[in-house]
Amino acid sequence: MTAQSEPSKDPAIRAFAITLGAFRVKAGLGKKELAEKLGYTPAYTSQVEAAKNVPSPRFAEDLNTLFGTEAFTELQQNIMDARTNGLLPPGFIDYVDQESRASLMYIFEFGVIKGIFQTYDYACEVLRSGRAAEEVEQLASKRMERQKILARDEPPQIVAVFDEGVIRRTVGGREIMRDQIARLVEISKMPNVTMHIVPPGKGAYPGVMGAFTILRFDDGPDMVYTEGYLGGSITGNAANVRGHTVHFDLIRGVAMSADDSLEFLHAAWEGL
Template sequence: MTHINTLDPGASPLDYYGFELRRYREEAGLTQKKLGDIVYCTGSLVGQIETARKLPTLPFSERADIALGTGGLLSRLHELVMRSQLPAWFQQVAELESRAIEIGTFQTHMVHGLLQTKEYARAVLGVLDDTDLDDRTEVRLARQRIFEKGEAPVFWMILSEAALHQEIGGPATMRGQLAHLLSFERSPRVNIQVLPFSAGAHAGLQGSFTVFRFPGDPTIVYTEGYGSGHPTANPDSVKDCSLRYDHLQAAALSLKDSAELIRRVMEERYGEHRDADGDPVA
């Protein structure tokens, strides 16, 4: 257990966050309990965050910034803390997501992390490993803050129809996830196309991949394996995946038809079915 008096602010972004939170709290003359009362949490939670034993949430950071007059420091640190909690091999990808002006991804069997709901992400991350599941889920969802930036990237996802039918987390979770995808139906910056089963053999049979484009740097292609990621700027790989992506877009349904298919699957496969008395049944 980390002791507050020996916390090293240089050990990690989480330690630095805890150190700064404690420093500002003490300068304000507040106990952990008093600060907890102000920001709507327990003093114990404040202590756990100060000793780097618990991840801060964004709402906590925003409320603490106001209460302690930090000028927004903790909210700014929050993004760094969340990114530092990602698996080491994935941290570079999160950096690419934050810098890209355009992200194009093809997904074979599940919704991309940038568009996952909390329940869906939790179900995905909980397969074979439910340790620190709440924190790991929050870390994944924190990546989605890139869409809140003033210059948010254009995000384009081509999703295999199989992913709509792969029941992850149960019917309610899938219903919520598909409804979330439909919420982007009129968004000019988040575009979703479905590659239907009727497409047959297609250019993405080798697996999922993502293409990152930047204003002044080379395009990067990212593929993923078990516990490892493979970003590359190799011109041949970029050219090959860019061509594959173009063919996948051509084979996929239009944005409008994709939304209609998502809506149909959500209602027919994951809609609430009721008995003769009108009560929901499984």
């Protein structure tokens, strides 16, 4: 990472820098001595302590080892989380927070496979356009973290409907799609997941207006998240949620059964 001429205003970077300085002084080490003990250049360690450079995960781990603490890896992760959140479209951070709390999810996707069902390689391809490689990796890793809700002790019940074009559209090449469809087959067999595919030939069915997700909670009102080109919007407006619920029922009504959808996925995988 290139050093800045002025200290960063990012609170997470400044917190790391202040903590590093406090630990160094408490240990009775000068800046040059610290660099020698860690095996880094004095310029780099000084830049990090001055909040002019971003500490790497390896640097944080080395500081933990030297000072006998876990604080630096946690502080470094805070920096990465803040940087990743800054890359996310408007409205999406609120959605991710609500998604992690939902007890039931109704998902409809028309363009690409839903993020919580994506493989890492598929996610990278979806996220690649207009972004630097580092940004793509950060966002894809964040997407993989979201998928932990599928394996938690009490996972949400999920009913997902995909337009068949989502499965037919080759994203990133044959091998990436084969792995992605295999992942969908695996997820569709989870006891808390029901998956449907809208088959070819349905024409202008209700789902052509775009993707959305309805979230239900044990301790709060339902919410709906709609996606747009530049971001998304989440709302708990009762009329809005009710309208999307009716819409989802209509979409599900034109989709194949769960068993037929699974056969469709197997056929799509074999055809690649």
